[in-house]
Amino acid sequence: AQRVTQPEKLLSVFKGAPVELKCNYSYSGxxxxxxxxxxxxxxxxxxxxxxxxxxxxxxxADLNKGETSFHLKKPFxxxxxxxxxxxxxxxxxAQKLVFGQGTRLTINP
Amino acid sequence: xxxxSQKPSRDICQRGTSLTIQCQVDSQVTMMFWYRQQPGQxxxxxxTANQGSEAxxxxxxxxxxxxxxxxxxxxxxxxxxxxxxxxxxxxxxxxTGxDTEAFFGQGTRLTVV
Numbered sequence: 001a002q003r004v005t006q007p008e009k010l011l012s013v014f015k016g017a018p019v020e021l022k023c024n025y026s027y028s029g030x031x032x033x034x035x036x037x038x039x040x041x042x043x044x045x046x047x048x049x050x051x052x053x054x055x056x057x058x059x060x061a062d063l064n065k066g067e068t069s070f071h072l073k074k075p076f077x078x079x080x081x082x083x084x085x086x087x088x089x090x091x092x093x094a095q096k097l098v099f100g101q102g103t104r105l106t107i108n109p
Numbered sequence: 110x111x112x113x114s115q116k117p118s119r120d121i122c123q124r125g126t127s128l129t130i131q132c133q134v135d136s137q138v139t140m141m142f143w144y145r146q147q148p149g150q151x152x153x154x155x156x157t158a159n160q161g162s163e164a165x166x167x168x169x170x171x172x173x174x175x176x177x178x179x180x181x182x183x184x185x186x187x188x189x190x191x192x193x194x195x196x197x198x199x200x201x202x203x204x205t206g207x208d209t210e211a212f213f214g215q216g217t218r219l220t221v222v
Contacts, residue, residue: 032209034209034210034211036211043213043214043215043216044152044201044203044213045212045213046210046211049209049210086151086152088211090209094157094165095139095140095205095209096140096142096154096157097142097152097154097203097211098154099151099152100151101150101151102151
């Protein structure tokens with residue numbers, strides 16, 4: 001069965017500290033994974049996807065097929081990173097997304 | 110990138126009534142989807158809106174309760190029928206175009222009283 005797990009519902013770190021939001025998946029096919037972010041009073045939007053292998057707003061995420069993980073990392077958190085983060089898995093063929101439960105990240109000054 | 114306009118943004122409805130939510134995309138998208146986000150929970154896919162044919166519903170969701178239309182590549186509606194307080198939720202539409210990036214509407218916050 002396809003599933004995305006984000007074990008932390010809430011995560012709070014201080015400004016300047018490193019951040020890691022965990023995401024694990026279960027999928028029998030070739031995984032295509034995304035991180036979506038929702039800032040306060042804004043719509044859900046794409047942060048990054050594993051196939052582009054790029055850094056967005058200082059965030060990176062590496063797909064680890066051995067550990068079936070796609071953790072989101074940033075070396076130095078900023079206050080504007082406070083938001084709700086969702087890890088999502090694309091189901092091939094149907095082209096639909098399965099979302100994790102989401103992690104609310106709070107960056108303390 | 111595509112921009113999706115969703116309306117209404119919120120509504121308070123009486124139980125037993127129906128509400129239709131509309132999504133308009135500013136460009137053609139290949140796929141459109143409807144999600145529900147209950148308080149404190151993740152996004153759950155309701156159905157895939159298929160252009161010119163019946164929507165494809167996920168397990169636990171049925172057409173009689175959530176009829177969906179998609180008359181063209183830029184517009185879709187979701188109706189929440191015969192509402193009960195358990196239907197109180199945020200409803201989101203999304204679309205994907207040539208690549209796999211999904212774009213989302215602003216969401217409709219529905220409260221059933």
